[in-house]
Amino acid sequence: MAEIMEIEVLRYRPEEDNEPWTQRYQVPFTHEMSILEALTYIKDHLDSTLSYRWSCRMAICGSCGMMVNGKPKLGCKTFLRDYVSAGKIKLEPLANFPIERDLVVDMSDFMQKLEKIKPYIIPKEEKDLCDGEYIQTPKQLAQYKQFSQCINCGLCYAACPQYALKPEFLGPAALALLYRYNEDSRDGAKAERMKLVNQESGVWSCTFVGFCSEVCPKGVDPAAAIQLYKAESAKDYVIAMFKPED
Amino acid sequence: MDISQSKRKPYVRQVKKSWWLRNSFYTGYMLREGTCLFVGAYTVILLCGLLRLSQGPEAFAGWLHALHSPLAILFHLVALVACLFHAKTWFSLAPKAVRLFKGAELMPEKPIIMAQYIGLAAVSVIVLLIAILA
Numbered sequence: 426m427a428e429i430m431e432i433e434v435l436r437y438r439p440e441e442d443n444e445p446w447t448q449r450y451q452v453p454f455t456h457e458m459s460i461l462e463a464l465t466y467i468k469d470h471l472d473s474t475l476s477y478r479w480s481c482r483m484a485i486c487g488s489c490g491m492m493v494n495g496k497p498k499l500g501c502k503t504f505l506r507d508y509v510s511a512g513k514i515k516l517e518p519l520a521n522f523p524i525e526r527d528l529v530v531d532m533s534d535f536m537q538k539l540e541k542i543k544p545y546i547i548p549k550e551e552k553d554l555c556d557g558e559y560i561q562t563p564k565q566l567a568q569y570k571q572f573s574q575c576i577n578c579g580l581c582y583a584a585c586p587q588y589a590l591k592p593e594f595l596g597p598a599a600l601a602l603l604y605r606y607n608e609d610s611r612d613g614a615k616a617e618r619m620k621l622v623n624q625e626s627g628v629w630s631c632t633f634v635g636f637c638s639e640v641c642p643k644g645v646d647p648a649a650a651i652q653l654y655k656a657e658s659a660k661d662y663v664i665a666m667f668k669p670e671d
Numbered sequence: 672m673d674i675s676q677s678k679r680k681p682y683v684r685q686v687k688k689s690w691w692l693r694n695s696f697y698t699g700y701m702l703r704e705g706t707c708l709f710v711g712a713y714t715v716i717l718l719c720g721l722l723r724l725s726q727g728p729e730a731f732a733g734w735l736h737a738l739h740s741p742l743a744i745l746f747h748l749v750a751l752v753a754c755l756f757h758a759k760t761w762f763s764l765a766p767k768a769v770r771l772f773k774g775a776e777l778m779p780e781k782p783i784i785m786a787q788y789i790g791l792a793a794v795s796v797i798v799l800l801i802a803i804l805a
């Protein structure tokens with residue numbers, strides 16, 4: 426007989442519940458079982474009404490984000506075996522987002538923020554196809570590569586108390602993505618994106634808690650991007666003081 | 672009637688005032704921010720000393736004397752611990768605010784953190800030397 430692990434799940438079914446409640450499931454424990462697999466076990470064998478999100482099962486699509494014992498994690502990258510000593514596993518939908526149903530949250534605010542920063546290369550001047558490709562050296566790539574690894578899982582938003590307290594804050598992933606495009610040698614829209622950075626809802630809403638970088642499953646380090654741009658934004662401010670209005 | 676009517680009713684969780692007790696990372700952050708009160712208070716005390724100094728030797732002696740009270744000594748001890756904690760946490764965060772490259776390689780965090788401790792030690796020694804020699 427396999428060992429049994431108790432998993433607590435925060436349930437919320439909008440058509441019948443007014444607020445979330447906790448349900449417990451007994452899941453057979455195997456060493457290589459991920460949280461996501463445990464949820465699949467529950468859905469297949471114990472309770473087919475449970476809702477949660479997933480797609481790739483290999484930490485690349487960013488769909489399976491949830492709170493595991495109060496910390497934002499990817500369900501497919503987190504294993505039951507690491508919670509044996511904790512004695513319990515409590516799963517909740519990602520913090521700081523509205524709960525849509527069970528472990529599914531509404532991420533539209535996050536998506537709008539990602540869109541807002543124009544996450545694509547806007548070249549300084551359009552090149553004709555005949556002029557060939559935009560060339561980049563390994564050194565130029567290194568400037569932004571780390572920040573291009575984001576999978577848009579939203580864990581950093583669930584980790585950010587500032588986002589919870591001030592929802593208009595652009596937030597860690599969007600600012601890291603903004604940095605990624607600004608620092609790309611092929612891009613020419615830095616001045617335009619800096620307007621978002623300089624706003625109150627830009628980098629200045631960050632009080633440098635730093636938990637975003639801690640929980641990021643891809644080592645993106647959004648806190649670093651934000652601190653670097655605080656310096657840049659301050660520089661912008663000083664330069665603007667001496668520049669005549671245009 | 673539209674039978675495909677939405678059943679959506681997104682549930683928004685409230686942020687509790689005690690959010691920073693939720694995990695040790697948040698609590699550590701609050702502690703780090705909290706220690707700045709001591710840094711601030713100590714600065715005010717030093718500024719008072721400067722003001723008293725400008726008012727003459729007697730005023731300054733009075734200020735020095737006030738610092739000898741047990742309460743003042745206790746405050747300085749607590750403030751010292753708070754300042755050291757403040758410095759330590761900020762030193763360890765500093766690599767996030769600099770991005771130094773060696774060629775195409777990002778500099779590791781450790782040397783950046785160490786450089787700050789060396790800087791702190793150097794400044795302390797210089798200040799101490801000036802205090803002894805002057």
Ligand code: SF4
Nearest residue numbers: 575576578579581641
């Ligand atoms: S920065 Fe990291 S935690 Fe945030 S959305 Fe991207 S991959 Fe997820």
Ligand code: FES
Nearest residue numbers: 481482484487501
């Ligand atoms: S299922 Fe794709 S990241 Fe976990």
